[in-house]
Amino acid sequence: MDRMEHLDPLALAAFQDGGLTSGERASAETHLAVCAACRDRLGAQIRAAAGREAEGDEGRRAGGGFAGAIRPDREMRRELLVAAAFGAVLVGAGLWWAADRAAPERGASVQERAAIPRETDSAPAPAAPSAADRELAAGERDRRAADRAAEPSPAEDVESELLALRGGARRVDGKTFRLEGDQWVDDAWTAPPGRPPLSLVRGTDAWRAALAERPALARYAEVGPRVLVVLDSLAFRILPAP
16 A cells, blocks of 8 residues: 655645645645544644744733734734634545545445345336236237238239139139039038038137137138138138127
8 A cells, every 4th residue: 555645844834824826725635634644733733823822912911002912914814824724624524534434335346236225126016917918918919810811912802703703713822612502612622431521600719719720711711601611631611600
């Protein structure tokens, strides 16, 4: 640790008498704020000067007369300077004490500062979504996906209309449906023995569950009121709502 350099006696005397420039005085006050030894020496000089002034006053009073009772203006200025210097020392000591108290907080680690409670720390954290909320959000996503899948492109609309004009056929997403009786039948449909199509009535829970698993069903359901479609090797008969 570097050794602190103290103010020499001449600098202390000039500080006491007001003989320093503003910059020198500011530097001396900064040093006095942190150096107890120099503050003690300055205090001793101030007390010694006050003792000499008291002795002079006693001598002048002992001499008697009006002239002896009047002190020169220079002595009065010196007393004022002494009082001002002592006041500056006290102010500097107070600033040093405040800086010393604040130093531990400035030097605290990030973890220690993080441990200090803040007003924002008391704000409650947002609650996690419940299982019902997550299920509702998933259903909404499935519904939107089904709506998007059900939207035909312009080219498919034109192709479907041309097929309908040629012989009662419609084409959707690469599949061709032909009108047989009162229902539209997927060309991929062949009646397998023992495996009838799964009937789905629009608007029912079974219909919504099937849409959530296979959103493309909504697109094929737009072919007509009754549709027989093969999807993922399974046959579905889509029926109108009751």
